[in-house]
Amino acid sequence: MRKFIEKLVEGGLLISGSISSLAILLIIVFLFKEAGGLFNSPVVEEGYVLALNKDNPVKHLSPEKIMDVFDAEITNWKELGGKDEDILVFRFSDLTNYYPEEELGDEFQYVPDKISELVNKEPGIIAFFPQQYLAKDFQGTVISGDKITPADFFAGTEWYPTSTPAPIFGLIPLLLGTLLVSIGAIIIALPFGLAVAIYLAEIANIKTRSFLKPVIELLAGIPSVVYGFFGLVVIVPLIQKILDLPVGETAFAGSVVLAIMALPTIITVAEDAMRTTPRAMKEASLALGATQWQTIYKVIIPYSISGITSAVVLGIGRAIGETMAVLMVTGNAAIIPTSFFEPVRTIPATIAAELGEAPAGGAHYEALFLLGAVLFIITLVLSITVEYISSKRKIK
Amino acid sequence: MIKIDAQNVDFYYGDFHALKHISMQIEAHTSVAFIGPSGCGKSTFLRLFNRMNDLIPDTHLTGNVFIDGRNIYDKSEKVDQLRKNVGMVFQKPNPFPKTIYENVAYGLRVNGINDESYIEETVVKTIKQVALWDEVKDKLRESAFALSGGQQQRLCIARALAISPSILLMDEPTSALDPISTGKIEDLIHELKEQYTIVIVTHNMQQAARVSDKTGYFYLGELIEYGDTRKIFTNPEKESTQNYITGRFG
Amino acid sequence: MTPIQHLGNIDRKKRLSQKTAFGSFTFLSYSVVAILFVILGFIIIKGASVISWDFLTTAPEEGMTAGGIYPAIAGTLYLVLGSSLISFPIGIMSGIYMNEYATNGKIVRFIRIMTNNLSGVPSVVFGLFGMALFVNTLGWGDSIIAGSFTLALMSLPLIIRTTEEALKSIDDSFRHGSLALGATKLQTIRRVVLPMAFPNIITGLILSIGRVSGETAPILFTVAAYFLPHLPKSIFDQCMALPYHLYVISTSGTDIEASRGMAYGTALVLIAIVLVVNLLANALRNYFAKKVKMN
Numbered sequence: 001m002r003k004f005i006e007k008l009v010e011g012g013l014l015i016s017g018s019i020s021s022l023a024i025l026l027i028i029v030f031l032f033k034e035a036g037g038l039f040n041s042p043v044v045e046e047g048y049v050l051a052l053n054k055d056n057p058v059k060h061l062s063p064e065k066i067m068d069v070f071d072a073e074i075t076n077w078k079e080l081g082g083k084d085e086d087i088l089v090f091r092f093s094d095l096t097n098y099y100p101e102e103e104l105g106d107e108f109q110y111v112p113d114k115i116s117e118l119v120n121k122e123p124g125i126i127a128f129f130p131q132q133y134l135a136k137d138f139q140g141t142v143i144s145g146d147k148i149t150p151a152d153f154f155a156g157t158e159w160y161p162t163s164t165p166a167p168i169f170g171l172i173p174l175l176l177g178t179l180l181v182s183i184g185a186i187i188i189a190l191p192f193g194l195a196v197a198i199y200l201a202e203i204a205n206i207k208t209r210s211f212l213k214p215v216i217e218l219l220a221g222i223p224s225v226v227y228g229f230f231g232l233v234v235i236v237p238l239i240q241k242i243l244d245l246p247v248g249e250t251a252f253a254g255s256v257v258l259a260i261m262a263l264p265t266i267i268t269v270a271e272d273a274m275r276t277t278p279r280a281m282k283e284a285s286l287a288l289g290a291t292q293w294q295t296i297y298k299v300i301i302p303y304s305i306s307g308i309t310s311a312v313v314l315g316i317g318r319a320i321g322e323t324m325a326v327l328m329v330t331g332n333a334a335i336i337p338t339s340f341f342e343p344v345r346t347i348p349a350t351i352a353a354e355l356g357e358a359p360a361g362g363a364h365y366e367a368l369f370l371l372g373a374v375l376f377i378i379t380l381v382l383s384i385t386v387e388y389i390s391s392k393r394k395i396k
Numbered sequence: 397m398i399k400i401d402a403q404n405v406d407f408y409y410g411d412f413h414a415l416k417h418i419s420m421q422i423e424a425h426t427s428v429a430f431i432g433p434s435g436c437g438k439s440t441f442l443r444l445f446n447r448m449n450d451l452i453p454d455t456h457l458t459g460n461v462f463i464d465g466r467n468i469y470d471k472s473e474k475v476d477q478l479r480k481n482v483g484m485v486f487q488k489p490n491p492f493p494k495t496i497y498e499n500v501a502y503g504l505r506v507n508g509i510n511d512e513s514y515i516e517e518t519v520v521k522t523i524k525q526v527a528l529w530d531e532v533k534d535k536l537r538e539s540a541f542a543l544s545g546g547q548q549q550r551l552c553i554a555r556a557l558a559i560s561p562s563i564l565l566m567d568e569p570t571s572a573l574d575p576i577s578t579g580k581i582e583d584l585i586h587e588l589k590e591q592y593t594i595v596i597v598t599h600n601m602q603q604a605a606r607v608s609d610k611t612g613y614f615y616l617g618e619l620i621e622y623g624d625t626r627k628i629f630t631n632p633e634k635e636s637t638q639n640y641i642t643g644r645f646g
Numbered sequence: 647m648t649p650i651q652h653l654g655n656i657d658r659k660k661r662l663s664q665k666t667a668f669g670s671f672t673f674l675s676y677s678v679v680a681i682l683f684v685i686l687g688f689i690i691i692k693g694a695s696v697i698s699w700d701f702l703t704t705a706p707e708e709g710m711t712a713g714g715i716y717p718a719i720a721g722t723l724y725l726v727l728g729s730s731l732i733s734f735p736i737g738i739m740s741g742i743y744m745n746e747y748a749t750n751g752k753i754v755r756f757i758r759i760m761t762n763n764l765s766g767v768p769s770v771v772f773g774l775f776g777m778a779l780f781v782n783t784l785g786w787g788d789s790i791i792a793g794s795f796t797l798a799l800m801s802l803p804l805i806i807r808t809t810e811e812a813l814k815s816i817d818d819s820f821r822h823g824s825l826a827l828g829a830t831k832l833q834t835i836r837r838v839v840l841p842m843a844f845p846n847i848i849t850g851l852i853l854s855i856g857r858v859s860g861e862t863a864p865i866l867f868t869v870a871a872y873f874l875p876h877l878p879k880s881i882f883d884q885c886m887a888l889p890y891h892l893y894v895i896s897t898s899g900t901d902i903e904a905s906r907g908m909a910y911g912t913a914l915v916l917i918a919i920v921l922v923v924n925l926l927a928n929a930l931r932n933y934f935a936k937k938v939k940m941n
Contacts, residue, residue, distance in 0.1 A: 010747065012739060013740075013743040013747055014747070017739075017740050017744060017757060020740065023764055024763055027775045031774060031775060203668055203672070206453060212675065214924065218682060221853070221920045221923065221924050222685065223859075223862070223916055225860065226913050226917060228893070228896075229892055229893075229913050230913075233906075282451075283451070283484075283486065283490070284484075284491075284552070285502070286476075287486075287556070288556065288559060289503060290476065290502075290506035291660050291661060291664040296667075323769060324889070327893075327897075348770040348863070351770050355777070356866070356867065360782060372770070379767060383763045383766040386762070387759055387762065476660070
């Protein structure tokens with residue numbers, strides 16, 4: 001009996017032991033399951049049809065081109081590789097401009113035929129209307145059967161997830177926004193982080209250390225939403241005022257807040273790395289007449305460089321994945337950033353801001369999961385990099 | 397000529413009284429061995445001469461230590477200047493994770509020498525001085541970690557000699573080495589004492605007898621006996637010394 | 647060999663460079679301290695005037711520009727409790743397995759890499775995952791149970807790692823001593839190893855509570871309610887939570903300017919939780935450290 005219980009507990013321990021591997025596996029499965037659906041989604045909003053005149057040589061349009069057409073940025077088919085013909089944009093609501101209401105029937109039963117007729121008649125038309133009004137013998141080119149392609153997402157330079165008729169999910173502006181804010185954060189945090197790490201590892205006495213360590217722990221413990229709030233009410237107005245900007249919500253504000261948040265990670269990991277320098281190594285240097293500072297930068301830092309690198313990589317990882325604080329201070333404009341002092345939007349902030357409005361199972365929802373998958377892969381690569389760096393250190 | 401003069405030295409680790417009113421005079425160009433059982437204070441005493449104990453928090457010292465007539469614990473004394481003059485070799489070989497060449501050049505560089513031809517000349521000279529040249533002359537730019545333990549220790553001696561100290565402290569320099577490497581280092585010590593004042597802590601009494609002119613015997617933080625090595629090993633005054641060197645305890 | 651006399655003046659240079667370097671490190675270190683105190687001080691001063699008994703015990707009113715934050719406090723409490731019930735046992739058991747049972751170095755290494763990876767996963771990804779698995783696939787909907795599971799998963803790496811480290815710090819001689827007396831492995835762990843590791847494990851648990859109570863992104867799509875004047879009735883209900891509440895009233899409330907006061911108060915409550923948690927963890931650590939010393 002006792003043996004049986006013992007076996008049972010051991011089984012439980014074994015299962016618990018595999019929990020993190022299981023969790024990673026589940027995250028991958030669910031993230032990619034939902035995300036993969038995006039490339040099965042039609043280019044055009046579901047339930048709608050986008051059609052062209054059958055003689056129009058243009059047979060496919062990318063989501064970005066569709067948006068340009070409907071925004072009247074592109075007005076001639078020549079620009080899309082077609083004939084020299086003006087584009088006639090037809091939205092379903094325009095129908096009554098072409099046909100008086102009585103011709104459409106009491107229950108709109110003649111609408112499909114009328115649309116069909118119109119598309120055949122107008123060589124330059126691009127028509128957008130609900131699926132239910134697609135005539136059985138429709139002769140135009142239906143281009144809404146196209147699927148969103150990986151290139152549309154990974155190379156897309158615009159993010160308009162709710163634009164009609166074709167939402168645009170382009171990763172590039174969000175990815176660049178994320179990288180800009182994170183790298184800015186690391187550049188700001190690095191001098192502080194390394195200085196504190198060196199101070200704690202080599203300069204501070206026990207008393208100062210026992211004061212500073214809890215301070216850094218506390219800094220790590222403050223919730224990101226509080227950092228975001230502080231950023232919003234203090235740092236953002238300050239930046240706006242000092243730099244005389246039209247808005248304070250900028251990539252720079254995000255970097256400042258993230259820098260503070262990444263500090264504890266950088267400090268702790270770098271300090272631990274410096275502490276692994278053997279005492280014999282330090283003593284050898286000091287015994288040769290080197291000052292403490294010379295010993296630090298000529299012996300301790302080179303010796304612990306892989307650990308310091310890990311600290312930086314982990315800090316970047318923390319910054320890239322941070323959501324709430326960034327969401328609250330960067331202004332969230334989904335455009336390719338051209339300056340540090342403009343609003344930007346990051347991947348995590350996009351997910352947090354838009355998932356609530358995206359209907360489950362729709363293309364927008366799937367696109368947000370794909371963003372999550374991209375984020376997951378970036379942080380996974382960073383984690384593995386750290387793992388690789390520290391395993392190399394052990395061999396040495 | 398008196399090189400090192402310790403007067404009434406007491407040393408504490410926190411509350412622990414590690415050295416008890418020790419006075420000792422060491423003459424220039426001699427070699428002195430410190431012997432005694434583990435924890436007797438001999439290493440602590442050695443590390444006072446280049447103020448290495450400063451690195452340990454919560455320690456303090458009373459009494460005076462003079463080197464070349466200067467009180468090295470005086471407030472105005474600069475510890476890095478002192479250490480340039482008092483070289484040290486440690487128990488375990490501790491080369492830096494740098495090349496063989498850069499290990500020897502390190503002391504010169506941290507002391508502000510930028511003249512590359514002077515550095516190279518000195519590196520070659522000191523590596524030859526420790527009889528390591530033939531073994532490493534083709535791999536000066538390789539990592540010092542690739543050397544054997546004995547070679548590493550001779551490299552560490554070369555590193556200490558490169559900045560031309562007048563005193564060389566050796567803290568059990570051969571305890572981590574095999575007998576052949578030990579023999580080479582002992583030969584080296586013999587040669588070096590012509591030019592340097594050498595203080596060596598050792599657990600190995602034959603070694604003390606072989607390499608030193610004078611020997612100090614430490615026990616429980618006290619200097620029990622200090623005198624000519626030959627006299628200590630043949631006719632010690634104190635019974636405690638007699639017991640130790642004949643191996644009755646220790 | 648000729649002594650290097652001409653080194654004399656370099657000493658001053660290198661000492662000066664040390665002084666400059668150390669001076670700037672000290673300055674930078676204390677500016678980090680200053681940053682913390684500015685943040686804490688700002689929120690405490692601005693928030694203190696808002697905090698009152700009513701603020702802590704009544705629901706928000708008038709479009710969350712007045713009233714209190716009681717439902718959010720209660721919600722956060724539920725979530726902390728719920729996620730702890732899940733993550734503590736699993737995390738501790740996982741730590742025990744890693745340090746005491748797993749003998750194959752490759753498996754341990756693999757699990758450790760996975761745990762590290764899990765701790766690197768951004769919180770918003772946990773939110774996405776929780777939504778996909780707990781809310782949609784398992785059909786729990788936005789609920790306390792879905793939020794608790796998501797938060798529990800997120801706090802696992804911290805608990806596993808602190809447990810593992812606490813166990814690792816216990817010398818093998820204690821285990822051998824117990825085993826030599828005929829105790830089984832499990833008895834040894836339960837009666838010798840765990841009691842000794844307990845203080846460090848509990849510190850890890852307390853810190854994980856602090857983390858869980860402040861997280862927003864994982865609960866955004868799994869449980870958090872924008873506004874809910876009453877308390878949830880079951881674990882399948884939504885609830886409010888402090889961090890989400892702070893986010894809402896500082897960025898998208900009905901009247902952001904009017905709810906600033908409420909926001910300062912909420913931020914102060916969150917900060918207070920973090921302060922208490924950290925102080926508690928530190929106090930426990932010191933208390934047990936002293937006790938061990940005395941023994």
